[in-house]
Amino acid sequence: MLLGTERNGFLRSEDGGASWARLRAGLRSDRSGYSEIWDIDFSVSDPDVIMAATLDSPGPAAGPDAGAGLYRSTDGGQIWTQLNCGFSTSRVVSVRIDPSDPNVAVAGLEGGLPSFTGPGSGQYYPGGIYRTEDGGQNWSRVSVGLNDGRNGYVIMRMTQGNPPQLVTFGMNRNDFNENLGFMRSNDMGLTWEFFAPELQTKSIDGFDLSADGQSIYANEGGTYSGWVSKDAGATWSQGPILQVNGPIAVSPADPSLVIFASPGDIRRSTDGLASMNVVASGLGTVREIVFSASNPTVVYAETDGYVLYRSDDAGLTWRLLVKGREQVLNVQP
Template identity: 25%
Template sequence: MAKTLILVGTKKGAFILESDAVRRDWTLKGPFCATWPIQHVIADPASGTIYAAGGNAWFGGAVWKSTDLGGTWTHSSEGLNYGEGAEPVAAAWSLAQGPDGLYAGVEPAGLFKSTDDGETWTHVSGLRDHPTRPNWQPGGGGLILHHIVPHPKDAKKIWVGISSAGVFHSADGGTTWEPRNRGTRADYMPEDQRYPEWGQCVHSLALAPDGSERLYQQNHCGMYRSDDGGKTWTSIEAGLPSTFGFPAAVHPRDPDTLFLLPLNGDIHGRYMPEARAAVWRTRDAGNSWCALRNGLPQQDAYFGVLRQALATDRREPAGVYFGTGGGALFASADEGENWTCLAQHLPTISSVETLVVD
């Protein structure tokens, strides 16, 4: 039987919503992961294994795993550390399945890899060995590696997003790295330093599905597209209500279609512009945008949406999902044209991802 799963990470554990291919009726299950703070939940589409990155300074960092669609869970932190005498890993913040293993991003910012389905971890030390590392500064939430984008076919290519160090890319499996931030602003820097080589506060990073290495980036200071794997970035914020926001999600098949949730600004509350909720969509790679509002609250919507809390599924038409800081989960089964609230009063939602089982 076909299933569609929404995987939700929250400040008090992981939750799973389950439906069929039609995506009309949903069942909520959870909380899982012993109600640990869970920052990001993903699934390996090939095996169906679900992984959850979590922890905090009290628990430490670990990655939970379920091989039965959430029925049972185990967790491991073996190897998820920088070694004796080094600053401890406070939490695991992000996950990504690459062609040759599972990646985890942690706080303080660093990258780990597992080749045994999350049982043990190896530090990808080349990133923290980069000469800029001693000068990386934390963003408002800390110094966190929060986005990992492996190339889907070339295991040697990987991009990461770090607040507030920027985007870095490796072409050799993580041995060496280079900043890829040319064209992205850092408005908080002095005027003559607004476009540094590194030091930008990237919020979200997404790879288009066509294999062209097109990237989309929501930054603290603008919305951008790169058509060359991040070597150069072009602003695509014209037509949006704000240059500020956190999550961005690509369409599963169309490289020109992107979904975005702008907020009203970094110092004006960080909620829906005019307190009217909308998901913004482009069909032409950011040259124009439209607001999708049908079914979303159009008054008193003073909520925010965090950087991993927007996702699509690979159904036809694609589903789109987002979760709020107030614990509401919204869904569209028609690429954003119409919206339904699937759940309310969950803990603060940190992440939303999907798994389709045919």
């Protein structure tokens, strides 16, 4: 189990959360600490291979002023290597590894103006979709459409098919009219097709899909209801207001079982967001919800302070697993 933090590297547990180790060997740091870990993916064919996307300010990906960008580990997260060759910016927001080949991966970068001052502060650093076939030693940009450099690809999901399908949403947070919207790839990022044009200019803050990609659930910011497709994005309906306002996760075993966050609580739907029950409350802001890849009855939810909760009954009940900041970061130097 690997948990990314905002400025403190990684937390790893090998015993189901009973004990934790702090890992950061190879990560670049500055006066504010390490870069924020935004996305993590494990290789299915070689679980020791892990890639992590870091959320720096848009900026140079190489040179003395480069941000963190993307890291890769080949020993289960003990040591990390920075791999930004070919990137247009160090703001990497998503990454997925080919289940059949740990050397093939696709990364999503987000374009924007930097938050720092000084040389290069007035330059726009474009985002884009990038692909590697040599374990991240070299990345090639994949052109996907007009304004693709002005979009960010913050969420990238993968189906469990053979071959797997990648799905992402291109969004410009400053101008939704420039959104590329939903797009998918059936060849691990070599080519992409657009779908769901009715959602293209919306603020899709989160989405997830079923194991086969037929059911897609999307969270449109500010609406508190979910968009639902049961035919791989061909048609969509907007569900009732269930306070969908945070991360959303679909069971890999049941496409109608959806667990999502609302401010301070976790909610569970067994009918594809037609209705829901509050299953945990008083948690603070929920930042992520993830089903276990090896056991669909196990679900994890993380809140501010790297507080991690676990469910062993597909989200019906929850228990505290670890207070990451208090019990690990404040204890291990």
